[in-house]
Amino acid sequence: MINEIKYKKFIFGYLIRYKKKKGVNFLTPAKLTHQVGSLRHKKNHEIFPHLHLKNKRKIDYTSEVLIIQKGKIRIDLYSNKKKYLFSKILIKDDILILIKGAHGFKVLEPCDILEIKQGPYNKKRDKIRFNPINEKSLKFK
Numbered sequence: 675m676i677n678e679i680k681y682k683k684f685i686f687g688y689l690i691r692y693k694k695k696k697g698v699n700f701l702t703p704a705k706l707t708h709q710v711g712s713l714r715h716k717k718n719h720e721i722f723p724h725l726h727l728k729n730k731r732k733i734d735y736t737s738e739v740l741i742i743q744k745g746k747i748r749i750d751l752y753s754n755k756k757k758y759l760f761s762k763i764l765i766k767d768d769i770l771i772l773i774k775g776a777h778g779f780k781v782l783e784p785c786d787i788l789e790i791k792q793g794p795y796n797k798k799r800d801k802i803r804f805n806p807i808n809e810k811s812l813k814f815k
Contacts (some may be wrong), residue, residue, distance in 0.1 A: 675690070676688050687772040703734045739790040741787065747779050747780065752807075753776070762815060
């Protein structure tokens, strides 16, 4: 199951909570800069050798994929003007794809997370930090 994470018409990203299915199942819309798929095959299944071709793409924002392997975290979402909007709780096996907007996290239980994003990463041009929300104002969606 894939759910858009949005505020009004602005899409921050997607939250994937999926059931394991046989075969190859892509879980994301084809237009995303990160494609997340689930592959599940029986013993001796073969995936034929293949080559990925050079294909120029234009990417305007750094997007990231977080795979929650263990624990529980809260993501806090903000407007581009740094205004807090709402929060979501992420748990083990959730996959979060962030494509736009501002966000922060709070670890609620000890966690292991895999993060995947485009590179190369440029510390000066890819990110700005700002002060977080007051926890009393939290809204959950």
